[in-house]
Amino acid sequence: MTSPSIAAALSTITAAEIAANRAILEREGIASPTVQYSYVGLQEPDKRELLASGVADRRIRSMLVDMATNVSRDVVVSIAEDRVVSDRVLDHAVDGQVPVVVDEFIVVAEIKKNAEWQAAMVKRGLTDFDKLVINPLSAGVLSDAESGRRIQRCFTFVMDSPDDLGWAHPVDGVTVMFDVVTKEVLEVVDYVELPVPLESGNFHLESWRGPDRQGLKPIEITQPEGPSFTIDENGTLSWLGWNLQVGFDQREGLVFHNVTIDDKGVARPVIYRASIAEMMVPYGDPSPQRWFQNFFDCGEYLLGGYANSLELGCDCVGDITYLDAVVAGNDGAAKIIPQAICIHEEDAGILWKHFDNWNGSSESRRNRRLVVSFFVTVGNYDYGFYWYFGLDGTIEFEVKATGVVFTSAYPGEGYKFASELAPGLGAPYHQHLFSARLDMMVDGLDNAVDELEAVLVPRGPENPTGTGFTQTVTRLRTEQDAQRLASTETGRVWLVSNPGVKNRLGRDVGWVLYPEGRPTLLADAESDIYQRATFCTKHLWVTPYEPSELYPAGDFVNMHPGGAGLPAWTAANRSVDTTDIVLWHTFGLTHFPRVEDWPIMPVDTCGFVLKPHGFFGANPAMDIPASTSDHCAPGGAADHDHGGHGGHEHHGHGH
Structure with missing residues (x-):
């Protein structure tokens, strides 16, 4: 510990x-x-x-x-x-700008006084300016005329009433460049006139949704003896062999330090620090209105500061421990976000099981996992960040993306860059790309990374039947070697090992990173966003530990011209072989919105998994006791008479 x-x-x-x-x-x-x-x-x-x-x-x-x-x-x-x-003092042309502050969301209302914007609205038949909402968006790369300024590029939406969902009514074709310091409108781009979609999407109103679905019966989750974890005043969380320190940062949200796992009474280190260091949402519509639309939710908006206060039974279910988050407001004073972090255990299905036909034995164990999570709302989207720690040593991270998709007017049938969600309402194609910063510490500071792949062995003396396949192991020795893409065809994974520590078979101890292998950044290498978000172009980067290297797109991504962060650091091509290393893992969703994603998007997920690989001497979950709940019936219970409701026998627990 x-x-x-x-x-x-x-x-x-x-x-x-x-x-x-x-x-x-x-x-x-x-x-x-x-x-x-x-x-x-x-x-x-x-x-x-x-x-x-x-x-x-x-x-x-x-x-x-x-x-x-x-x-x-x-x-x-x-x-x-x-x-x-x-x-x-920052040089804005070189360093970019510090992240967005709340006042910038408010001051853009001054745009409504601008005659050019008013004319664009009147041309579209929108004369009641009180029903129009200005939506400020991070500006991306600035033009020469805008250089050095602090800019928001702004869209307009219609809210027919204070309860209306404005995302249903985008006023497409108009973008306003606004200097939030001088409070000047620099330019109004009015490039196309498209009808404002009229159909409402007020999912939050009972009158809009209609009657609730009938037949949904309660599910109760209880732990009569309380949870199996403890947490102290420094945030050190202990659970069934796991120890980790839970922290929270205004930019990254949840941060974990000193993640260790018990092995026969010894706390063995796995990760020194883990966080989601950046997330970026690039939009794929290159039109004059929205070519710039690429949001860095950590670096530009500081997503941790937008954490939700969670509600028992709605956001978290079971025996829950909540932690408040402490961040600073834009006035520099402390701001407490009550119940921002949710910690609980949940059932995770079967851990291991076998019925042996030879000796007649039957053994199974149920799995459970420790869950540490928080939810944020950044503009239209809501994201849940879930870290899972399993009894078998598995560490899993999952993003749950929901909320309201960013909308546009739909130009017409066959438009290449958006989906139609409702009559005349579009949703541009986009991605949600995340960068996990994993400061590894597998049994110590000197770690190395090998790429493991499945390969077919060519037919020959070693493989006369042509059915043989094996796994190749390739050491990633430098920063340039270690810029890698996943391959689902070869099952490519990355093993983080400690060459100085051997397991009982004499091999290096290690942990494997399993990527999902979905698309990386879909943008041309010469584009502005490629230069600003180069970290999104590879699934894996490995760097030697350097305390100032914290964020994959650099410290100040707001209006930064590009090239900062991982591409700048890795240009030195430092050694990453048997040294103190940091893994940067890019993963995410590529979203072609469906009709079913409107008016609110059902949760979509992405993430990654870390598993021990030769770290233990055998299955580390052999000491998990058999379940004793009265819901675990003895063998043959399935043959009992259940009165026509097979498999639904009630055992008198009664919540």
């Missing part, structure tokens, strides 16, 4: 630290009344120094923007030393 001092050094930022950070910045004249706090978070210490000494200074990093002057700063404060450690 992690020492208390290391856990304290890595624990989530507190409200008191956020308050102290603001006091120091105001005292030093860095934070004036017009300065907005875009991001406030813990600047983690160098892993190597922390593990060696066991202690570290608590430092807070702030990204600031003066909304009167557009001066942006990257500042680090030492709380213990009560001082500013570093203060850098």
